[in-house]
Amino acid sequence: MKKRIAVAVVLTVLSTAALLAPAALFAGGPSDPITIGVCFVSLTYPYFVPMKVDAEKMAANLGAKLIFADAQGSSARQMSEVQNFVAEKVSGILIDPVTVDSLVPAIEKAVAAGIPVATVDREANTDKAVVHVGPDEVEGGRTAAHYIIERLGNKGTVIELEGIPGASPTISRKQGFDEVISKSNVKILASKDAEFDRAMATRIMSGLMKDYPRFNAVFAHNDDMIIGAIQAISEAGNDLSTKVTVGYDASSDGLTYVKQGKLSATVATFQGQQASQALSILVDYIKSGKKPEKALIYVTPKLVTSAQ
Numbered sequence: 001m002k003k004r005i006a007v008a009v010v011l012t013v014l015s016t017a018a019l020l021a022p023a024a025l026f027a028g029g030p031s032d033p034i035t036i037g038v039c040f041v042s043l044t045y046p047y048f049v050p051m052k053v054d055a056e057k058m059a060a061n062l063g064a065k066l067i068f069a070d071a072q073g074s075s076a077r078q079m080s081e082v083q084n085f086v087a088e089k090v091s092g093i094l095i096d097p098v099t100v101d102s103l104v105p106a107i108e109k110a111v112a113a114g115i116p117v118a119t120v121d122r123e124a125n126t127d128k129a130v131v132h133v134g135p136d137e138v139e140g141g142r143t144a145a146h147y148i149i150e151r152l153g154n155k156g157t158v159i160e161l162e163g164i165p166g167a168s169p170t171i172s173r174k175q176g177f178d179e180v181i182s183k184s185n186v187k188i189l190a191s192k193d194a195e196f197d198r199a200m201a202t203r204i205m206s207g208l209m210k211d212y213p214r215f216n217a218v219f220a221h222n223d224d225m226i227i228g229a230i231q232a233i234s235e236a237g238n239d240l241s242t243k244v245t246v247g248y249d250a251s252s253d254g255l256t257y258v259k260q261g262k263l264s265a266t267v268a269t270f271q272g273q274q275a276s277q278a279l280s281i282l283v284d285y286i287k288s289g290k291k292p293e294k295a296l297i298y299v300t301p302k303l304v305t306s307a308q
Contacts, residue, residue: 033063033064033065034062034063034064034065034091034092034283034286034287035064035065035066035067035090035091036059036064036065036066036067036090036091036092036093036094036279036282036283037067037069037081037082037084037085037088037090037092037093037094038052038055038066038067038068038069038093038094038095039068039069039070039071039078039081039082039085039093039094039095039096040052040068040070040071040095040096040121041071041073041078041096041097041098041121041122042070042071042072042073043068043070044070045073045224046223046224046251046252046253047222047223047249047251047271048096048271049252050271050272050275051096051120051121051271051272051274051275052068052275053272054272054273054275054276055094055275055276055279057276058275058276058279058280059279062279062280062283064091064279064283067085067088067090069081069084069085071096071098073098073164074098075098075099075102075103076102078095078097078098078102078103078106079102079103079105079106082095082103082106082107082110083106083109085110085115086109086110086113086115089115090115091115091286092115092116092117092118092282092283092285092286093107093110093115093116093117093118094117094118094119094120094275094278094279094282095107095117095118095119095120095124096119096120096121096122097119097122097123097124097168098122098164098167099122099164099166099167099168100122100123100124100125100166100167100168100171101124101125101166102166103124104124104125104126107119107124107126107128107129108126108128111128111129116130116282116285116286117129117130117282118130118131118132118133118278118279118281118282118285119131119132119133119134119278120132120133120134120274120275120278120279121133121134121135121169121269121271121274121275122134122167122168122169123168127295129295130281130282130285130291130292130295131278131281131282131285131291131292131294131295131296131297132278132295132296132297133274133275133277133278133281133297133299134168134274134297134298134299135269135270135271135274135298135299135300135301136298136299136300136301137168137169137171137172137173137176137269137301138172138173138175138176138179139176139300139301140172140173140176140248140267140269140301141172141173141174141175141176141177141178141179141180142176142177142179142180143176143267143301143302143303144173144176144177144219144246144248144265144267144303145176145177145178145179145180145181145184145219146180147244147246147264147265147303147305148181148186148217148219148244148246149180149181149184149186151217151244151264152186152216152217152244154184154185154186155185155186156186156187156216156217157186157187157188157189157212157214157215157216157217158181158186158187158188158189158215158216158217158218158219158244159188159189159190159191159192159205159208159212159215159217159218159219159229160174160177160178160188160190160191160192160218160219160220160221161191161192161193161194161201161204161205161218161219161220161221161225161226161229162174162191162192162193162194162221163193163194163195163196163221163222163225164193164195164196165193165195167196169221169222169248170193170221173221173248174191174221177219178191186217189208189212189215190208190211190212192204192208194220194225194228196221196222196224196225197224197225197228198224198225198227198228198231199228200225200228201220201224201225201226201227201228201229201232202228202229202231202232203232205218205228205229205232205233206232206235206236209232209233209236209238215243216243216244217243217244217245217246218233218243218244218245218246219246220245220246220247220248221248222247222248222249222251223247223248223249223250223251223253223254223257223263223266224251224253225247226245226246226247226248226254226257226263226266227247227253227254227257227263229245230245230257230262230263233245240262241261243264244264245262245263245264245265246263246264246265246266246267247263247265247266247267248266248267248269249266249267249268249269249271250266250267250268250269250304251266254266255304258304258305258306259306261306264305265303265304265305266303266304267301267302267303267304268301268302268303268304269299269301270299273299274299277297278297281297
């Protein structure tokens with residue numbers, strides 16, 4: 001069973017020290033400002049808010065300027081924003097790719113134009129990025145599975161709500177969860193895409209409960225979907241205390257639901273820490289031209305429950 005941490009611990013943002021770097025090589029000179037184009041999957045979705053906040057704090061420490069663009073969940077829009085960054089000749093780009101494949105051409109074109117790129121949170125299928133900093137999503141899926149198996153006494157059934165098809169969190173969280181569940185006596189009744197969307201999860205869960213009324217647990221690939229599922233469960237007249245519900249991301253809403261006893265657990269990925277660390281490494285590379293020791297840096301997810 002993976003180590004659990006209290007909700008209060010998750011709410012404490014871990015600070016990442018800025019890496020020391022010599023005089024700028026890529027920004028044009030020591031006096032030239034470093035400008036980083038930042039494009040997250042969304043700037044309004046709760047999960048990405050801490051990423052923006054912590055990136056801004058780190059940029060202030062590093063003396064870098066950030067230009068934010070909102071992909072609004074669209075690969076096409078994100079590709080366009082990256083192309084705009086290249087046209088603006090930014091010093092570097094920090095990107096959270098919508099899917100693993102869609103942004104590869106844009107990332108590689110930026111690098112070919114002499115603009116270094118770092119990825120954060122979600123991965124891209126390219127080795128051209130200076131670094132990727134993100135959660136060990138496979139391990140996070142395993143953590144959720146182990147918790148459900150323990151709570152159910154290694155028996156019973158679970159419904160899985162998946163994220164956006166093709167997104168690296170969807171692929172990896174499912175891989176880890178299904179891997180562990182398949183080795184247990186717990187059965188997955190159904191696994192459906194709900195695209196990380198709360199309203200969609202409510203609709204899908206409502207339909208699934210008609211087909212599988214005797215389910216024991218629900219695992220959703222993010223907190224918004226599990227909250228949507230909980231709404232459907234409650235509206236159907238089910239007693240939430242008889243169901244094991246597990247979300248992912250430890251969003252502000254997810255943590256509130258855990259505190260209130262409406263959500264059994266969520267998996268924290270420390271997304272703010274991811275963003276600040278990736279930005280620090282990118283700026284250091286722009287200044288020094290020296291690549292980091294590791295091109296892949298994974299943050300270990302932690303389970304958050306109300307009972308510790």
